[in-house]
Amino acid sequence: MGRDEVLKQLEQQLQTSERVAISTLTGMGGIGKTELALQYALEDAKKSPEMRRYQGGICWLNGRGENIGSQLVRFIEKYLQITMPDEGTLEERVAIGWQRWTEGESLIIFDDVEEIKQIESYLPPQVPPPNKCFKVIITTRNQRISRNFALLAVGLLTLEDSIKLLASFIGENTINQDKAGAEALCQWLGYLPLAIELVGRYIRETEEDLATVLESLKALKLADESLNYPSDEIMTAKRGVTAAFELSWQRLSKSAQIFGMYLSLFALAPIPAEMLLPDENNRKQTEKDLRDLKNLSLINDIGDKIYEIHPLIWQYLRAKLGEFNEADSLKRYHCQLMAIIARKLGETPTKEDLEAFSPAIPHLALTAEELHPWLTDDDLIWPDVALGKFYQSQGLYGKAEPYYDDCLRITQTRFGAESFYVLLSFNNLATLYISQGKYKEAETILSQDLALTKFEKIEDFCVSRIVNNIAELYKKLGRYQEAEPLLIKALDLTKKSLGEEHYDIAVRLDNLADLYCCQGKYKEAEPLALQAFDLRKKLFGMEHPYITNSLNNLANLYFYQGRYEEAETFYLQSFELSKKIFGEENLDTVTSLQNLANFYLNQKNFKKAEIMCVKALELSQVFLDDEHPDIATIFNNIGLIYKMQEEYEKAENYYKKALKIRKNKLGEEHLDVARSFNNLASLYETQKRFDEAELLYHKALEIKKKRLGTENDSVAISFNNLAYLYRCQGKYAYAITNYQKAIAILQRVLPDNHPKIEECMNNYVTMLLEAPEGEVFPLISPEWQKIVLILKETFKTNNTNSPMKKSKSKKKPRKKGKGFGN
Template identity: 25%
Template sequence: MTEHDSRDQPQLGHPRASAERSVATHHNAGIINTGDNPVFVLPPPLENPSLGTNAHPERIIHLPRPATDVFIGREELVAQLHEQRGAELSVCVISGLGGIGKSELALQYAESRRREATLIWWINSENADRAMEGIAELGHRVTPASDEMSSDEAVNLAINWLSRNSNWLLILDNLDEPSSVHSLLANVQGAGQLLLTTRRNLRWPGVCEVIQLEELSQDESVELVKRITGFRDADEEAPLRELAHFLGFLPLALDQASAYMRQTQVPPSRYLEKVSKNPVKVFDSMVDGDKQQSTILRIWNVTLATLVQRSEDAVEILHILAFCAPDDIPREAIGESDSDEDFDALLGLLASFSMVKLTSDAVHIHRLVRKVLLLSLLANPDVGQMARDICLNWLISHLPMQSDNELGSWPLLRRLIPHFEAIYAFYPEDERTSELGAAFNSLGIFETTQGNYPKALTFRKVATEVALSVLGEGHESSAIAMSNLGVAYRDLGQPDTAVELQRSALRMAEQCSAGDGVLAVIYGQLGRTLSEIGESIEALKHHQRAVSLAQNAWGSISVDTAIRLSDLGKAYGATGDLDECIPIFEQALDITKNVLPSGHPIVGIRMGDLAEAYSRAGKGSEAIGLVSAALDILRNSLGSGHPITNSCMRSASAIHHSTGHLEIALELIQESIELAPHEHPSVMRDRLANMATVLSDLGRHSEAIEAVKKALANKKALSRRNAKRLEMLLQMIEVRAGDDSI
């Protein structure tokens, strides 16, 4: 490996420049660099071309450092670079985020060609001046007796040498601007290979191959650390994987971490603890003897400084997006809907520096970039809080007014949820707002419609905590949040907790003179919970009150009023009063059909309610028609695995069972059980009992007995009433089995 001293350019006198930042020279036949983004302007060909021939046939190797001996996950890319070589000039670009391993890949490729290339020349090309110096050094190296030549002449010699020789490799590392190589590519004609590394994701002129580097896989990251550190203790496997994920599978970060652990003999678990507590210090440190390269923090700071010069607005967007989760940030949620800002152009600039990745509908930030940005923002509270609040406002502005009714908004809502979860972590209790609480209340409602009851509980806890801390108990928003929290507990099979919360919510709402709409919701929710614990008479009274309040708040033709009517119909059904129940269900269905599209899941739910009432009233054919239509709607809108669809399957099975269609009934209840393996135990016990009854009616008593025993498996978790009911069912089936065997 040869090293070269820098040479002073000869003095050509002192002509006066005509203006600030202009060039003053007697004459020029070489490179001129002016402005903020200088480019190469190459001199014309030499008058004596023979000076450009290779008078030194020995190989010339000029590299900044040896390639690392631990190189994982990129071997195929080295082979790909070999394949790009041909009889003419080959130009390849390696592009990617700072720290992704661009320079290391170029070094590995250069080492693989050490034995056969006539020349391997590495130029640090952070700016055009450095690139020019590197090419001039090449000219001095390949041409004898060139020490007295100017830099311009040396550059000319280098270009001529490359054009007249073959099997060479010229590496321009860390280029920023495609314009910097326009003239170089136009003048070099030799059968060699030009390899560019850059953080810029742009269109490069004359390029035949662009390699966009991605992160290592988790397994590759773990193996890289193991090989460098030597740590292979099984107890460190889990911390090592967690560390690799924390570092975003980024090669430079993994390499720096490994060098530290190897030198200090700190195991991955301890290093993970250190980097979690003080990431800035760790990211900006390098141990003695480590490879001569910048730390991950310094590399990104240089990129951000360049970006600030280009567009402060783009950097502001990057700061705002740092408060989101790193992956799949919806582009439609970036910015205010009525803004005329060209966010696409600003995102494009960020992507061109590899600080984000763009798809047609999403933005992705590397998780380690995001961590570093957040550390900087949190250290500057004024800037950080402003970026955080803007981010929250963007997210909230894209929440639908009614997340349970607006099906078209569901795909976006699903994508927004991780970003609300991410930003919530940056709001200490004394900085939370009512808007934040309302947003999580909407998310809780949405997760309930999706059947994701544990997540709904989490969101509704947040909504209640924020409402109580910001607004206090004397506000109707606190009351509705608490009642919704009760719904979440009821959905998870904890009706006693739900009743307690909802009674408290009702007291709060009445004390603060809440509006009729709020009171209607709370009365209805409490009524449902009371029905579930067998308090049918009290539940009926609450539902009657809820309907009256709903009609006052929303009028008679409203989805919200129809929901309260349906609840009232169920309450009458629970008391056995089908004469009152059926007309109310029919009214609720008519209202819903008038307000919502025919394929909306709420239409399906209302159909299912009426089908059950028809079945109980002996109207079997009408019930089958309605429940079949309801099931089709729910399958299409919610999917077969949704809890509401599953509940409708169970109803359809019961209706077919009651009309003697036993095979269809069995098929439906079996599908219901298969599609809901993690359903709440109480719900699953009911389904198993239903299946056992159908199996027994089909004469398949042994299978029926097994189903009941499975329902009874965890007897301690059963209430006395449910255990007694299942035991009686088991005895009945055993008796029937005995009778059939006689």
């Protein structure tokens, strides 16, 4: 109402431009940008079907609601009846949606957009598909967004348009009876549509004359001086709005006023009805209060039982709350509700869990930031913990960390340094640091955490989690001998406190099994991993997030033992289940994807491996810092693919990127650094850069011996690699020594039928068969000399070449995608 000229301008711009941004030069809310877009859309929708301009449909998307892409996909499926694929990223699915959109001209409205990044990935294509045309309207207060598109600035109403808007509520006759009074009223309200609408509704309900209302507003302005702004043109409008709100406020019952003040404790974000109506005993009264507030436009029903408050009204209600004698009671009640909601987010939330929980996030954030003094001792940590967990589970570590930091700060302030809640806060922060690859910071915090258990009577299961986390950190650092007794202790404490059939028991079993895998103790690892898998199946069934962990762990274990068919089956099951439970854009799914890529790369299926590695890198870079160790792992794997395809310059580039990250994040003596040295050495060996390769192979070997001891299959592989390097150079004495060391270790630590033993033995025998007898016979035992002569005679008689392989040992993936190189 009152925007005829602006609507004409909008229509003209849509004729010449594919996109129109509707903004306001003042950046002020309440001017009517949304109403203008809605009025334009409704004018077309009211026409008969054959006369409508937008035959392809009108799509309305809320910038303050859920993700724009999710809204688009739902609109396409629900209203256009178009089948959309479940696979692919949200951006890819939206792009497919534009291609499949109904033919004809379509109107897409992005309402109340705050930042360009909200919509830039979801805008229609600049060059639309044949027989399709998209017109776009964007409403925003952010003038920077407007610069990207054709601008239509929407300011305050003119006097004429203000009168038209007021007349739509109180009628033309009332205006004609006192036109001067109507003009004075609109002028006092600052020509702000929201204020005019509120006053118009009030007059319509009370039937008061314009002069009386204007006098009341002028009087009420003085009563609300604390809410007034400096008296420039735009701020005057806000002052008028405050008084207009007061008119509606006076019409509310005492109960509705209290409920209105309570609403100001929520954030400026959509509020689901279930948050407003948690108390069954008072539901009827609350529903009545909600209706009263809605009828007077103090709260807006945006559909699907979701409500929102205009920012100016929210400020007004907050000021009212500040004057309320029982404000503390409302704040305590609200904090209790927020803590209940926070507790609902599980330890391993699925994609569906996160989507269902996301409406609570802005409200929990406001509680954590402003209302924590009103949280009880038992509730104090929960808003921060839920917020940290929400972001951490999505790999958004930078967003999670401030909440864990804040949780530690407020618990130390309220409870002192030596407290159970401080202990939990330390533990949460340390877990986050481990996820980020900040291992030194994590170790410092966990050491403090463990020390606290000496001062507090902490339950065994809490101590077990701390001990477990320290052990897992040591495992990541390659300090296996320190990790093993801690993992055993954690398992014993968990059994003692929780019994034999608890989820945490499965976690402890898996962690211990993985440690034994890292040490090459596969016989000890397998029964533990199977026991964990069986326990999870019993507790949760097969389609549960926890099952993906067991599937992945068993796949790794079988791969280590050379049971490749079984390994592939479990890798595929883990990946498919992760996609189903978490969605594709989730770090758990990325981990499963990486592990599957690792497997195919080891199996020399380079096409599959490359597709998966590139996809894993794209997804990981969304969640992780560019120098996260997991990014280094993917760089390393891509480097290996390029090496196998003989693109050596590209391979070296990716290997060096991985090495740099690992050195910076993990330290010079981490096992992943050794893996990077090994992979670079293998590349240089292929290029016959033998001196450079030898230096790096020795560096890798020294790190492994220091971290793992000499009795480890990874150390044996380093000896095998050195042996092959010397063999390529004809340095047979060095080659024989290193092959013998490798074979001896592998025979001691691996099962007799393990492929690594066979491969290493093949490499050794092949060298002995190919090398000149005069050079190698003096260096081997008489028994081996006889074996070599018999084999040569056999091959000569059969007129065949040696069947022995000239390969070095295959590389193996590590748990959670930790690379190939050994």
